[in-house]
Amino acid sequence: MADPATYRPKPGEIPTDPGVYRFRDEHGRIIYVGKAKNLRSRLNSYFANPATLLPKTHAMVHHAASVQWTIVGSELEALQLEYTWIKEFAPRYNLAFRDDKTYPYLAVSMSEKFPRVQVMRGERRKGTKYFGPYTAGAIRETMDTLLRVFPVRSCSVGVLRRAERSGRPCLLGYIDKCAAPCVGRISVQDHKALAQDFCDFMGGEGTRFIKTLEKKMAGAVSELDYEQAARLRDDIIALRKVFERNAVVLSEDTNADIFAVEQDDLEAAVQVFFVRGGRIRGQRGWVVEKVEDASDAQLWEHLMQQAYGAEAHQQDAIPRQILVPELPTNHEYLTQWLGGLRQGKVSIKVPQRGEKAALMDTVQANAHQAMALHKSRRAGDLTTRSLALQELQEALELPMPLLRIECYDISHVQGTNVVASMVVVEDGLAKKGEYRKFAITGEAAIDDTASMYDVITRRFRNYLNEKEARATTVAASGEVAAAGIPGQEAADTPTSKFAYPPNLVVVDGGVPQVNAASRALADLGITDVAVIGLAKRLEEVWVPESDFPVILPRSSEGLYLLQRIRDEAHRFAITFHRAKRGKAMTASVLDTVPGLGTAKQKAVLDHFGSMKKVRGATAEELTKVKGVGPVLARSIHESLRTGVEGEAPAPAVNMTTGEILD
Template identity: 70%
Template sequence: MADPSSYRPQTGEIPTNPGVYRFRDPHGRVIYVGKAKNLRSRLNSYFANPAGLLPKTHAMVYAASSVEWTVVGSELESLQLEYTWIKEFKPRFNVVFRDDKTYPYLAVTMGEKLPRVQVMRGERRKGTRYFGPYTAGAIRETMDTLLRVFPVRSCSAGVLKRAQASGRPCLLGYIDKCSAPCVGRVTPEEHRALADDFCAFMGGEAKRFIARLEKEMGAAVAVLDYERAARLRDDITALRKVFERNAVVLAEDTDADVFALHEDELEAAVQVFHVRGGRVRGQRGWVVEKVEDFTTPDLVEHLLQQVYGEDAEVQGRLPREVLVPVEPSNAQDLAVWLAGIRGAKVDIRVPQRGDKAALMSTVRENAEHALRLHKTRRAGDLTVRSQALQELQEALELPVPLLRIECYDVSHVQGTNVVASMVVVEDGLPKKSDYRKFSITGAAATDDTAAMHDVLTRRFRHYLVDKTAQVEAAELVATPAVAAAGANGAAPGAAAPDDALSDTTTPAPRAKFAYPPNLVVVDGGKPQVNAAARALESLGIDDVYVVGLAKRLEEVWLPDSDFPVILPRSSQGLYMLQRIRDEAHRFAISFHRQKRGKAMTVSALDGVPGLGDSKRKALLAHFGSVKKIKAASAEELTAAKGVGPALAAAIVTHFSPGGEGGGSGDTVPAINMTTGEVLET
């Protein structure tokens, strides 16, 4: 690992012009490509204080051994050169958008002498027109339907050669789903015209072909050629079936790509809907790992740069409009670059209202689902889980394998309704039966560190109680009297014949906190970690390790450490810690909302004159429910603490049939004002 000061260029050597720079590793490989309006300012930011860089940038600077730059004439030129170099060198520290799954495309090999229609996946080829992506079932059905109208060749090269050699077409030629250019039924020019029509229909010109066929059908009916008219009718039905399969979502003259993304600290999922002629013609998705310090506008800029740079080479066409969730960085130059690729103006817009904003919301939902699905699949992989646990153990230098991890999070709103959560992961998988919730009151609710100390103290105090109970139970079973009872056929733990243990009962171990974790993770930085460590130390527990995960920079803190442990952004161990922390946060938030909702409960007792909060609680504690309070007489009510004859009479009057709380005799339940749920009966 190189020291950045060993290859730092002199400040006066770096120009102040716009340009593109490359960091190289000791082997000469390009590991990062970036662009800058001012090269000197940008490059100096890497070397001024390397220790203060974000973890991912820190790793890149120390992995490099040299830096070089190229001056360009404008920011637009820097955008173009940056894309070219990223595509050429594929630097490992640059954002790379990877397909979240392999999509099938309907492809037409226009570069061949006899174009072929086929379903294709993987890398794209030059000279081939692509349509989609589609789901596997839909693409087969679409292709099968269109071949009856546009009988383009769909056979492989081997089948084509055999047909040409034998002079007989394949089965598709006999059933009229291929025009059989292999045996000369149509000329290569006529077959290419069919392929052009196929591409034009898939490109959004469906109405033109349907109108043409309808006109031909009318002409056939006029000359009483009903057989041809019937064939044309079936062709029209087939084209309409394909055309109407995609719902109209925007105006029919709209050609646009609608992008949306959903991100967290480590990854982002991107989805795009391809809208042509107002209809959704395809959908595509990517998942990207954030190995750079990118804002959302930066992420959008690199997304458009990579997607359309690639598409331009293989398709040569872009939509008139690109809808994005936020305006990308360097938007004006990006629009100029895309316009140069398309050969016409490209509008990059952020929809605010109307149908386009509604469609953007739908695409965003797809992105959220894609990221959840990606995380779920990643967490469910046994190999990945094992790798993550191993990475964590090595990075934290722990002497024991991480079989059980517990994570704690505190949730509140400005110090009110303070709660905490405990989530459990065993062998890398959540164990929801062991999740626990904590209510925090008194002095512990004053700040997060005090709350964390209180929660850890309570949890591990229970563990010590459980541990003592188990030890006592084991010792009890091992006593001679119990052993003798077992030898005589009595059940273990039963009374001995001499009744020596007749007054002894076996303690029942508590299942809730019976098993200690190998690692405790707290949501927070150095203060929270130290508070958790003090709680364990005060209880004399020294075999449970503690770390904290600070959310802003995803730093891992150890107790009494001045510097955090920096895990690589692509680390499976960091990903597992983040997933556990997010689950603890979710569980704490849900409990906090539940508790806050109960605090907003309106009870049927609230309308009783002179009945305050303390006396209402005393009544509920004495009778157990509002229903029993309503049924009680005035004399019975006075048995509750603090309730005198006058107040008891007021309560009876309130719940009488003619009173405010009685109505027609129906009971008035307590209602949660947040959810509308009936809480008391």
């Protein structure tokens, strides 16, 4: 671990202006981003007596190897720049959100030709309106009920295209839960208007729609059209069922998000109620790790920044009013920033009395319960991961904590279709976004040791190349430092895919595989990465150039962690190998047609739908396929009609299973 004194800026170097600062580790990776009204005052607090720092702040400053800063014109600019860099570089020591569950939203894709109503999770998409979040059961019931009154399309793209080709709607069209725009029962404009009515109802205008239907029902009764009146009556009941599901808690013109938090020294559990049209439309909860010894007001500033910044492209995600237990620091600048994202006025207030204060007490009770539940669920898991990493470090006698572990596995069938996998674990948790696959060919595919040497060499050669590229960037920016601007040693570039090396490399295998991986690292001149192997038979841990394995107890959490990593690497490699093998072993008669490549084969099959229809097509019909001209069309037609010695050509077959792919 680095000593903060080795990279502490000299007295007087740090300016007293507002700005944004970044802590970097020894590899140049940004591990923390912060902002300050006075950079000198804020940064000096990190280099105070280590005993006064919070555990995570202590770990961060000892993990870092340098600190940089950027001066800005105002606190508002600092707020915006801090958020931008946090989203771009994802520093590991900044507030990390962990949702207590992934809440679904009711979404309407208004940007499509035929807008679609669906349940969605995850990142928001541009041009789609979202309502919620809801619990999983409630959202399905709500959607099913509303489709009776607002029969908007809810089918997938594949079902829509199939209905358009066949001229017949899907089941929902037959039972009147879809207006069937796919077959022309409703025009594009009318269907979009129907989708807009759906959005207006979900946005809080339920009373208007119910009153309109009541007038229509009265008109149908006066005209003695009792069947129509009965249908309208059922629609009114359905709308009331959805509209009254959430109790009215505030006046109907109230649109607000109400926050509360329960915290201890290390973590904070946040709860928010979404009130739209005076009704509680949804609830969300998450837990954040507190990095700095920040006040409650500073914590609220970070929460506002991250809770709404991720939804900046959804203006309706930010309400007119945000209610919090305590005003965040710089709340004037936050109000300006959120107003710019929403493109409308936003106010941040602390309710003192009345209905809003009473509702905040309810949100606070939810936060208290969420914190208790989080501690009970996470205590064992967090303790187990920490214990496993500590046991491995001690058993392997490694000087550095195992912040990052990479595991490699080779997969093949009798030396064919050789592939390798790399899985990544940070702080005991899998980082699937950094998994990698390797295809191995040539001399490297002779045996497992050659394959392992090849994969390790390729992975760490990429790391060295990217490290050299960063060094070149730093050298090129030396003129900035020469100009007397401190803290600007390197240009900020996003982390590359191989830029961050592991503390430990785990290979699936025994002594030969371990020695091959170790030799690959030595040939590249890398000496600060430990290598071990986990042999399947007795689950022995092997280290390079050792005659005896390291034996971990069967009940060791460290051994369990290694097994889970090894099994994940094996699963990932097998998945890639099967995909590659299946692709290689699929043969088709179209492969024999001169001038017909893979892309055009796909185009032909997509156009006709099956090989049977391709064989029955005329040369003129084949020319209707994009990219197929008259000459190629005749070649395809003759190849499929002629076959071998006048026989019909063989169908496409999967050579592994024998399944006919026609």
